[in-house]
Amino acid sequence: MRSLRQIALATLALVAALAFALPAAAQSFPPLSGRVVDDAGVLDAAMRDGVAARLKALEAENSDQLVVATVRSLQGYSIEDYANRLFRAWGLGQKDKNNGVLLLIAPNERKVRIEVGYGLEGMLTDAVSKLIIENDLIPWLRAKRYDVAASTGVDDIVQVLTGHAAQWQSRARARPAGPHVHDLGVIEPWSPLGIILFVVFGGAALVMAGVIGLLILSAGIRLLVFLHLLPHATDRQGGWLWLNRFDPPVDPRRARRLSHASRASDSSWSSSSSGSSSWSSSSSSDSFSGGGGSSGGGGASGSW
C-alpha cells in the first residue's frame, strides 16, 4: 500500500494539472501591450510614441489611466458592449479610484467610443465625451487620419481630466454642430457564454485556493510535528502510547533501521513539497498594466 504522503502528492499534482487545464476566454481581447494598443495597425509609430508619452505624463500627474486602442474587429458586439468589456478586462484606472478612460476606435466597423470609469464620470461627462467625439474625432476619422484623430482626442481628454475643461469647452461652443443622425443603439443581450466562463473561472480560483490550503496544511502539520506538538511518525509520545500493544515483537537493530528509513522518506517528502510549490505564476512586467479599476458604461460613442 502506498504511503499517505505519496497519495497526497499525487492528488496535489492531479488537482494542479486540472487547474491549468481549464480553458481560456473565448472572446479574444488584444493584450494591454502599452498605453496605445494598435491592434488594427492604423497608427503611425512616431505619433503612437508621442501619444504614449503624453498618456504616461497624465498618469504621473493624477494617476488617471487613459488608454487609446484600435481594434480590428468588434466580433459582432456593439461598440458600447465591447468597450465596456475591454475596459474591465484590462482593468483601467486605479482600483480604489476607478479613474480610467478608454478611447476605442474600430476602423472596420467605423465606430468610436470613449468609455469612462466610475470615478471620472463627474469630470468627463457623457455630454463632454460626445462633443469630443463629434467635433474633434469624427472629422479626422472620416478622412481616415486615425493618428491625428487619436492625438487630438487624447489632447482634449487630457485637458478635461487635468481641469482645463473650461478652455476646451469655449473652443467647442464656437464650432457649429453639424446635422447629426442619432440612433439609440440596440443593446445586445448578455451572452450566456460569459456567465459560464465566469463560473468556470470562479471554480478554478476555488481549486487553486484549495490546493494552496493543502500545501499550507501540510507545511503546518510538518511544523507542528517538528515542534513536537503532534507526534512524530516514529515516536509514540503521551496519548499515542496505547498503540504500543499492536506492535509486533521486533529487535532493536531492526527498529533503528526502520526509524532511519522513515526519516529518509520524511526528508524526501519535504523536498518534493517545496518543489511542487514552484508553479505559482508571476505576472509582473516593467511596462504599463491596468490598476484594477472598472467602468459602469459611462461615456459616449459615435460613428462615421
Add this chain to the structure above:
Amino acid sequence: MSYSAVAAARRRRFPIIAPTLAVLLGLLVSGCGINRIPTYEEQAKAKWSQVENQYQRRSDLIPNLVETVKGYAKQEREVLEAVTAARSRATSIQVTPDLINNPDAFKKFQDAQAQLTGALSRLLAVSERYPDLKSNQNFLALQAQLEGTENRIAVARRDYIEAVRLYNTELKTYPGIFWARLLYANNKPMPEFSVADDVKRTPQVKF
C-alpha cells in the same frame, strides 16, 4: 524482509494520520461554502441598487428633455404628454432594496420602466423631424446624457443578472444547497429580468 517490516511499520502509523488529515481536509472543503450564500446575496443586492440608481438617473433627465423639446416642437403634444405620464408612473413605484424579494412589485417596476423606454424612444424619433431642435446645444447634451444613461442601465442590468445567477446557482448546487437548507431556509432565488426587456427595440430613424 526489511520492506515488509517497513510496510508493517507504516501500516501501524496509517490509521492516525490518514483519518486526521481526511477530517481536516473535509472541514476545509465544506466549510468554505458557508459564507458564499450571504456574500452572493449582498453582492446581488448591491448590483440591484446600482440598477435602481441608473433608472432614477434617467428619470431625472426627462423633465429637462421635455422642456427643451417643447421649446421647438410644441405641437407634438401627445408624445410629450406620454413621456411625462410614463415618467410619473415609473417614479411612483416605491423603490426599496426589498423590491427583488417581491416578484409582483418587481414585475410592475420592470413594466413601468419598459413603458418609459418606449415613450422616450418615440419622443426622440419625433424630434428627428425638427432640425432646429437637433442643432440645439442643450438638446444635444441631453441626448448624449440620455444615451449614456441607457448604456449605464444596460451595464448595471448585466452586472445584476450575473450576480443573481451566481447567487441562484449557489443556492441550488453543492455545497450551497446544504447550507441553504440548514441555515438560510428563508433565502429564495432572486428574480432576473425577463427576456423581452433585455432587447431594447428602438426606432432607427435615418435620413
